[in-house]
Amino acid sequence: MDKLIIEACPPLNGIVTISGAKNAALPILMSSILADSTCYFDNVPELRDIHTSLSLLNELGAKSYRQDGQSVVIDPSSIDNFNASYELVKTMRASILVLGPLLAKFGQANVSLPGGCAIGARPVNLHLQGLEQMGAKIDVDNGYIRASVNGKLRGAHIFMDVVSVGATENLMMAACLAQGETILENAAKEPEIVDLAQCLNAMGAKVSNAGTDKIVIQGVESLSGCRYRVLPDRIETGTFLIAAAVTGGKIRCEQAAPKTLEAVLDKLTKAGAKLTVGDDWIELDMTDRQLISVDIKTAPHPGFPTDMQAQFVALNCLAEGTSVVTENIFENRFMHVPELQRMGANISLQANSAICNGKSSLKGAQVMATDLRASASLVIAGLVAEGETTVDRIYHLDRGYEHIETKLNGLGANIKRVSG
Numbered sequence: 001m002d003k004l005i006i007e008a009c010p011p012l013n014g015i016v017t018i019s020g021a022k023n024a025a026l027p028i029l030m031s032s033i034l035a036d037s038t039c040y041f042d043n044v045p046e047l048r049d050i051h052t053s054l055s056l057l058n059e060l061g062a063k064s065y066r067q068d069g070q071s072v073v074i075d076p077s078s079i080d081n082f083n084a085s086y087e088l089v090k091t092m093r094a095s096i097l098v099l100g101p102l103l104a105k106f107g108q109a110n111v112s113l114p115g116g117c118a119i120g121a122r123p124v125n126l127h128l129q130g131l132e133q134m135g136a137k138i139d140v141d142n143g144y145i146r147a148s149v150n151g152k153l154r155g156a157h158i159f160m161d162v163v164s165v166g167a168t169e170n171l172m173m174a175a176c177l178a179q180g181e182t183i184l185e186n187a188a189k190e191p192e193i194v195d196l197a198q199c200l201n202a203m204g205a206k207v208s209n210a211g212t213d214k215i216v217i218q219g220v221e222s223l224s225g226c227r228y229r230v231l232p233d234r235i236e237t238g239t240f241l242i243a244a245a246v247t248g249g250k251i252r253c254e255q256a257a258p259k260t261l262e263a264v265l266d267k268l269t270k271a272g273a274k275l276t277v278g279d280d281w282i283e284l285d286m287t288d289r290q291l292i293s294v295d296i297k298t299a300p301h302p303g304f305p306t307d308m309q310a311q312f313v314a315l316n317c318l319a320e321g322t323s324v325v326t327e328n329i330f331e332n333r334f335m336h337v338p339e340l341q342r343m344g345a346n347i348s349l350q351a352n353s354a355i356c357n358g359k360s361s362l363k364g365a366q367v368m369a370t371d372l373r374a375s376a377s378l379v380i381a382g383l384v385a386e387g388e389t390t391v392d393r394i395y396h397l398d399r400g401y402e403h404i405e406t407k408l409n410g411l412g413a414n415i416k417r418v419s420g
């Protein structure tokens with residue numbers, strides 16, 4: 001298993017190019033199942049999850065491959081297998097997103113239940129209930145979701161009692177080929193939902209109001225292939241900005257989408273950073289400025305994203321003052337806390353909050369990555385910890401950050417990947 005060895009570094013400085021968003025690219029790749037002809041997707045990051053998605057699509061019978069670095073080509077016309085096996089689904093929860101498209105296009109799907117993961121149980125009841133409302137027959141047995149529909153799915157008025165990104169995406173995709181109108185109430189409003197809707201519309205779908213909590217979809221007979229560019233990764237952007245902030249550095253993130261991370265930029269400003277923002281770039285300057293801790297409460301978009309919580313816990317440990325970070329989305333998303341404590345961080349956990357006492361002087365240690373963003377927080381801590389930090393099990397990190405050590409080293413960090 002690969003690990004990262006991180007030495008304390010001088011203030012980060014320079015320009016970093018932001019990759020395409022993992023969480024937009026994954027549903028967009030799966031949406032190709034709905035199309036009758038070849039799809040071309042640009043700005044698709046090179047990540048383990050993307051690789052898994054292409055393997056899954058190929059397992060279904062599609063012909064997909066990467067072309068010219070950041071572009072992916074998917075020809076779905078040869079799909080003839082409707083089973084998503086446990087072997088692939090267990091490594092990537094987003095595999096559940098083949099369920100809606102397979103059912104809508106082919107009338108059947110067998111998809112392994114994704115199971116729980118480090119950050120929580122992550123049920124899929126809303127995905128299943130919504131599809132049932134659209135006329136699907138669903139059985140769950142032997143760890144598989146077996147779904148079928150007689151004829152076509154029917155449009156429905158669906159109210160989701162929890163805001164779910166994945167359920168909104170699955171149902172939105174399914175509704176594109178359903179008969180009649182579907183209304184998704186209490187829908188997720190994340191930028192990745194809007195990106196998926198735009199991609200579906202480029203294929204000929206009729207999705208409106210994505211980005212609000214009431215999405216309306218008029219079903220169409222068929223969808224065609226399209227060319228679509230994935231939006232920039234707001235979580236990668238936020239992670240680099242925090243890395244620069246804790247080192248007292250100055251960086252510019254290019255090919256970013258500042259409007260998608262307003263809640264994060266607001267907290268960074270409150271944490272003492274000087275931010276300058278253009279249409280597609282963000283500059284953070286922390287030179288000679290005092291880092292101040294900030295209270296955080298995670299919430300669905302446009303609230304503060306849970307995927308940035310761990311990185312802010314690392315920041316708060318180093319900042320002036322005591323802060324409270326409350327996780328409201330996932331029940332077990334503080335796995336980074338014991339590892340940060342091993343590096344000397346002064347944090348205590350109370351129910352779903354982490355109380356961070358700032359100005360910790362962190363010391364390098366051997367720490368273990370337990371999930372994707374927890375891993376990112378350990379890398380951030382490693383940049384400023386005295387001595388050497390070894391972050392083990394970085395396959396989590398490789399799921400969601402493209403060439404993270406190369407990008408950070410380009411800004412002046414000193415990180416080595418050791419294969420093992």
Ligand SMILES: CC(=O)N[C@H]1[C@@H](OP(=O)(O)OP(=O)(O)OC[C@H]2O[C@@H](n3ccc(=O)[nH]c3=O)[C@H](O)[C@@H]2O)O[C@H](CO)[C@@H](O)[C@@H]1O
Pocket residue numbers: 022023024026093094120121122123124125126127162163164165166167188192306307329330331
């Ligand atoms: C690939 C991808 O885009 N992943 C993101 C997506 O995950 P994902 O789509 O899995 O997360 P959801 O938005 O569905 O989860 C939000 C909450 O809803 C609950 N829930 C969800 C579905 C369901 O059927 N029933 C139910 O109760 C979950 O347990 C959780 O408490 O959104 C999360 C919340 O912003 C992010 O952290 C993940 O990075």
Ligand SMILES: C=C(OP(=O)(O)O)C(=O)O
Pocket residue numbers: 023093094307372373400
């Ligand atoms: C939790 C995340 O991803 P996933 O939903 O793919 O596990 C994440 O991107 O932080």
